Amino acid sequence: MAYPSELKYTEEHEWVKVDGDTVTVGITSYAAEELGDIVFVDMPGAGATVAKGDTFGTIESVKTVADLFAPVSGEIVAVNEALEDTPETVGEDPYGAGWIIKIKMSDPADLDALLSSEDYAAKL
Amino acid sequence: MDAKRTPLYDCHVEEGAKLVDFAGWQLPVQFSSILVEHEAVRQRGGLFDVSHMGRFRVKGPGALVSVLRAVSSDAASLEAGRCLYGLLLTEEAGIADDLFIYSPGGAPDELQLVVNAGNAAKDLALLMERATDAEWTDETDDTAMVALQGPAAQALLAPLTNLDLGAMRLHRFASGLVAGVEAMVSRTGYTGEDGFEIITAAGDGATLWRALRSAGAEPCGLGSRDVLRLEAAYPLWGHEIDEDTRPADVGLSFACRADVGGYIGGTAHQAYLDARPRKALVGLVMNSKRIARQGAEIRLAGDRVGAVTSGTYSPHCGTGIAMAHVANPERKSLKDRRAELIGAECVCVQGPTEIPATFVPLPFYRRS
Structure with a gap:
């Protein structure tokens, strides 16, 4: 299973792509595989603020439900609205079209706690 | 292990x-x-x-008599090459397991049983304890x-x-x-x-x-x-049925034969059925995209009335479905308790999440 090296990771099996002061967040291919068929992604609307570690949404699969945790603090500036109709994209293309939210960071130092691709893979 | x-x-x-x-x-x-x-x-x-x-086999002159004593359904009616659903009950009519009985020869000296994996060891011990002039073997x-x-x-x-x-x-x-x-x-x-x-x-x-x-x-x-x-609304042991649940609670009285004195738990089953069940197995469809899972609490008009026993996404219904146990405080028949709930809206409380749902008839799917 691939964990792209340009991304950062959390122990909750999310990936973070940094672009200036904004990050894109999704779930890893490991998480997608564990969840199986994804049937619903519950996300807040853009404009909500989140604190690092907070639950910001949930993913329902046929098998189970998983919480989504904010990897950094900040304001949600975009949500992947396409997931409303095609939640399965999260499982099919977790690092691409299956992204979940974008957060404008309030404290870029939050990134320091994230894992590299190697460190994440080593924890699995 | x-x-x-x-x-x-x-x-x-x-x-x-x-x-x-x-x-x-x-x-x-x-x-x-x-x-x-x-x-x-x-x-x-x-x-x-x-x-x-x-997978168990019982042989010996007392094979059929032993199964009749241990299992709720009418194994005596089995002709060669027929099988039958049945229940292994506790003395109090709790459901110790559900199973299938097979009669290979239609003769009283040999029968086969297929039981749930998680209960197999417990079942075999119960069957041996309830046997007379018959030898059980585990062929699993x-x-x-x-x-x-x-x-x-x-x-x-x-x-x-x-x-x-x-x-x-x-x-x-x-x-x-x-x-x-x-x-x-x-x-x-x-x-x-x-x-x-x-x-x-x-x-x-x-x-x-x-x-x-x-x-x-x-x-x-x-x-x-x-x-x-x-x-298909088939019960699963550990979810819809267990030792705290009786056949009358979940619509399995059909698997309990009339000769209630002839099998362990039969008399208790009949008394409970006559008094009408304390809880009822019902169906729910979710009214949101969230899915209530086993353990979610069911609230009807604000009151806690029961809990989800199994929940999943149903491709057939295109939404989340669940089976649940709800209380039957007025001790209505299972049929009447179900009928009065059909169409009612409730809330399934799962941690911090409240999932609206509607009571529906079972099963969710029936092949055409």
Whole structure:
């Protein structure tokens, strides 16, 4: 299973792509595989603020439900609205079209706690 | 203790199945995806490894009498080649397990049982304790068992066997050759579709599995099996039924024969049925995209009335579905308690999440 090296990771099996002061967040291919068929992604609307570690949404699969945790603090500036109709994209293309939210960071130092691709893979 | 491997373990590894520990066995939870496998069974033919289920045989002059004493249904009515659903009850009529009884010869000196894997050891101990002039043997490890389920099941299996499947009606079985190996084939299943369950010697299991795969049966795991049985509203032990649940609570009184003095738990069952059940098994469909799972609390007009016993996403309904136990404080009949709830809206409380749902009739799926 691939964990792209340009991304950062959390122990909750999310990936973070940094672009200036904004990050894109999704779930890893490991998480997608564990969840199986994804049937619903519950996300807040853009404009909500989140604190690092907070639950910001949930993913329902046929098998189970998983919480989504904010990897950094900040304001949600975009949500992947396409997931409303095609939640399965999260499982099919977790690092691409299956992204979940974008957060404008309030404290870029939050990134320091994230894992590299190697460190994440080593924890699995 | 490490989880046991079924005789089909190598087949699953070859196919790249995702394996999980279930009731002490390593079994495929899925091969491709739960949704794909669900569709395979509803539209075509799916193949499950169910070798984990307990397979027992009882022999001796007291075999039938022992089963009649231990199990709720009327094993005495079984002609050769017929099988019957039944319940193993506690003295208080709690459901210790549900099972199938098979009569190979229609004679009182030999019967076979298939029971749930997680209860197999407990069941065998109970059956031995309740036996007189009869010897129980556990054939689970010596045999393999698969379920071939779906509208194409008969067409897939027919070219591989010398048995006349067209003449085999529901809950009938026969022994013959399948893919060149000796097998016992029954028209039974746990998916809501037509289909067969096939038992063969452990050493022949892989031959049977590979032949059915080559014939076009699609491999399916426990994940899709759970969705399929829930759509068909079949109870699962540890969810809808357990030792704190009685047949009358869940619509299983049909499996309890009239001669209630003749089996353990029968008298308690009848008294409870006469007084009417304290709880009722009901169906729910979710009114949001969230899905209530086992343990979610059910609130009706603000009052806690029960809990979800199983919940999943139903491809057939296109939404989340659940079965649940709800209280029956006025001790109505199960039928009347269900009828008064149908159409009512409730809330399933799962941690911080409140999921609106509506009571609906069971089953969620019935094959046309």
